[in-house]
Amino acid sequence: xxxxxxxxxxxxxxxxxxxxxxxxxxxxxxxxxxxxxxxxxxxxxxxxxxxxxxxxxxxxxxxxxxxxxxxxxxxxxxxxxxxxxxxxxxxxxxxxxxxxxxxxxxxxxxxxxxxxxxxxxxxxxxxxxxxxxxxxxxxxxxxxxxxxxxxxxxxxxxxxxxxxxxxxxxxxxxxxxxxxxxxxxxxxxx
Numbered sequence: 001x002x003x004x005x006x007x008x009x010x011x012x013x014x015x016x017x018x019x020x021x022x023x024x025x026x027x028x029x030x031x032x033x034x035x036x037x038x039x040x041x042x043x044x045x046x047x048x049x050x051x052x053x054x055x056x057x058x059x060x061x062x063x064x065x066x067x068x069x070x071x072x073x074x075x076x077x078x079x080x081x082x083x084x085x086x087x088x089x090x091x092x093x094x095x096x097x098x099x100x101x102x103x104x105x106x107x108x109x110x111x112x113x114x115x116x117x118x119x120x121x122x123x124x125x126x127x128x129x130x131x132x133x134x135x136x137x138x139x140x141x142x143x144x145x146x147x148x149x150x151x152x153x154x155x156x157x158x159x160x161x162x163x164x165x166x167x168x169x170x171x172x173x174x175x176x177x178x179x180x181x182x183x184x185x186x187x188x189x190x
Contacts, residue, residue, distance in 0.1 A: 025119055028079045039082035043120040047084055047127055051187035055180040057093040062086050063102055086115035090178050099178040136169035137162055139177035155185040
């Protein structure tokens with residue numbers, strides 16, 4: 001009985017490897033698949049919260065949450081990472097909801113309508129994020145948030161171009177970009 005138990009323990013330890021952890025700023029393309037990029041220095045937490053700004057008569061509310069051990073599958077690279085996730089609500093001056101991702105139930109690996117942090121720079125004062133775009137991928141690009149102080153941060157959104165035709169995007173699909181396409185928009189923590 002002891003020999004069987006010992007054999008089982010040897011098999012388990014041989015085939016089961018502990019997940020390798022790396023600091024958050026590690027390039028995931030240089031780590032083994034299924035590695036974990038962990039926010040060991042707690043760099044993400046200072047961005048967490050609800051922030052508001054007004055731009056072109058629209059009120060934008062950002063809901064920034066920290067996700068621990070989020071799985072990403074980029075086909076060639078599979079890894080876990082602590083990230084910030086941004087959901088948002090954009091309202092017109094009359095209070096009508098123009099776009100709302102706060103209430104969306106998004107599938108685990110869907111990038112459309114998602115905003116995830118990629119890395120932190122400048123001693124934790126600058127955050128680079130990836131935006132998956134809206135319908136048909138329209139507006140995908142990068143967002144940069146810079147902390148101005150404990151309650152304010154500036155916003156810069158850089159959408160990339162995409163060529164659409166009927167094969168990539170059905171006729172009648174809403175392809176408007178609602179996020180503020182600007183630099184130095186100040187959001188205030190609520």
